Amino acid sequence: MEPSSPTPSAAPPRLLDRVRQEIRLRHYSLRTEQAYVDWVRRFVLFHDKRHPRDMGVVEVEAFLSYLAVERRVSASTQNQAKSALLFLYKAVLEQDLPWLGEIVQAKKGRRLPVVLTQREVRDLLQQLNGTMWLVCSLLYGTGMRLLEGLRLRVKDVEFERREIVVREGKGNKDRVTVLPENLLLPLREQLQRAQAVHRRDLEAGFGEVWLPDALAAKYPRAARAWGWQYVFPGNARSIDPRSGSERRHHLLESSVQRALAAAAHGAGISKPCSPHVRIYSPPVS
Incomplete structure (x- = not known):
């Protein structure tokens, strides 16, 4: 009698699913989950679908600088993207990025309230x-x-x-x-x-x-x-x-x-x- 072939292990979760899982483990809000997942997706697409584990601080700096210089996003929007990517590397990929001090920051203008x-x-x-x-x-x-x-x-x-x-x-x-x-x-x-x-x-x-x-x-x-x-x-x-x-x-x-x-x-x-x-x-x- 031939031995039965081993049952193939389940495929590892995809990157965005892992991001969602880690966010839910920390009981973050659904709005935060949606925003972080969206920023991770944009980051991957910006770098021609390279996996984030094959990238690092240089690619993160390039993406955030692009948001500030090319897209001219607000400072709060850029900070949200930065938080999402730091969460990706620290909580999901378990990699510590060095301090991102060289990033071009979007200038936060002072506006009078309506x-x-x-x-x-x-x-x-x-x-x-x-x-x-x-x-x-x-x-x-x-x-x-x-x-x-x-x-x-x-x-x-x-x-x-x-x-x-x-x-x-x-x-x-x-x-x-x-x-x-x-x-x-x-x-x-x-x-x-x-x-x-x-x-x-x-x-x-x-x-x-x-x-x-x-x-x-x-x-x-x-x-x-x-x-x-x-x-x-x-x-x-x-x-x-x-x-x-x-x-x-x-x-x-x-x-x-x-x-x-x-x-x-x-x-x-x-x-x-x-x-x-x-x-x-x-x-x-």
Whole structure:
């Protein structure tokens, strides 16, 4: 009887899959994963599809200098690309690159912020209605950033104390901001609509929301709990690109940005408006 041939070992994971794996092991956000994978792909294509293990600091410097000199990207964009490539070499390929001091840095210009007057904000909000009006009113009334507002969970709205708890804000810090009195009733009505959506999802066999990995493991039932649902749920369920689970995410940033741009046009505001612009407050005499 002839001995059986050994079972061939599984093929090693491809480079980009290894990048994703290492990012997920460190519980980085999906947005960071997408950005890092994209920069690694661009780096490989820039060097005619050579494998990064056959390249090093010279090739990294050439790519980052190209971004600064030829593409004229912003300093923050170049820094993101640099972080992605350093992660690739240190965490994925386990190679230490020397200090990249010779890289041509994209110059970070100083810009004055766009500031809207209180009248302009009123005119802007008058062009909006429904959910978009409430989202933008919250952003301008509380000082939250766009993603902070869209990621707001039901449990973090404190009606009695008129507070909103912002979780994992800038710098991965929590903070508390004031909930404007004129938004109490509209926000309660929004929660009623969101709860109706959540009930329908539960009846259809869904109803889970994304939770950070540690929380999802520690509290497996929390993903279906009402308190963890988004205040502004999306219009449809979608497939989580990491787990493959069908869930309802929050509203998309782009939908709010488009609505705000259309409102600015309707209000005749020529300044570039975004959810992050500041509101002018006259000095107190």
